[in-house]
Amino acid sequence: MRPRGLIVGGIAITALTFVALIFYVFLRVPEAQPQAGGLAQKIFYFHVPAATALYVCGAVCFLGSALYLYNPGERADAWAKAGAECATVFGGMVLVSGPLWAKKAWGVYWTWDPRLTSLLLSVLIYVALVVLRAFAGNGDAERKFAAAFGILGTAVLPIVHFSVQLWGGNHPKVLKANGGGGLEDPSMQLALGVGFIAMGLLAALMLTLRAKLALSQSRLLRAEELAPEPMVSS
């Protein structure tokens, strides 16, 4: 199958998984107890998978950055850049959906809880990295600086993840090691599982598209260096 066909197929499968997830969450999954936000708790089935997708994109950024520092190349740089961009988007989704759920469950949109504060810090690092890549040029020095920044951004993610265990706060530890956690109803557990699959597919798709774009942009820069002057200035 050609790469274009793979991307179209990936979009179709991801879209179908999301349609199934939305129907299941809204029509089949019961409401949670009022203390958990009641109907607003259904934000959970997108919020938690989006946070996991943020971790995945952060890991891709970390691996791409480390590989670029070890052995500089366009592919490693493209994946590092794509990881940071997608981590920013998933971070934005988590930071938008979380406060709206918190308003119902905790009574406030935001509190300087360790999980929320460390997540905000992590997303701000990725935003800074994306801005740096957009405005600081595409030379080797800039790429190396961005790679170091990408490693730093991902180093914050374990702090985000373990902040609830380490420092407590309002944010619950939802998933437990023995499975299920706070999700008693089997349909809630299934919805979360489908949420993870849908958001995982979306993360893979977005990472592929952004890495392809970054590689095309590098190819364009090289082509512009080779092209005659009138073509470059047009």
Add this chain to the structure above:
Amino acid sequence: MKQEKPAIGTAEDRAQEFKAVTGGGGETSSAGALLVTAYALMWVILMAFLYMTFRRQAAVDKRLAELERALPKRPDA
């Protein structure tokens, strides 16, 4: 006759006092509205990102095609 300046109160004096009432207004934030807002905003972020990605990819592909067509025409090529 000496006029006395009004004393500036302490932070405690200026604090807002809240009193309990019976039969209050009830819950102000609707769970349904919060849920719909959260989903809508998440989809807006996602769609904007995907739209920007496809638009940029199309622009880069178009420019690359132009340049690749021009390259063989170079006299030293």
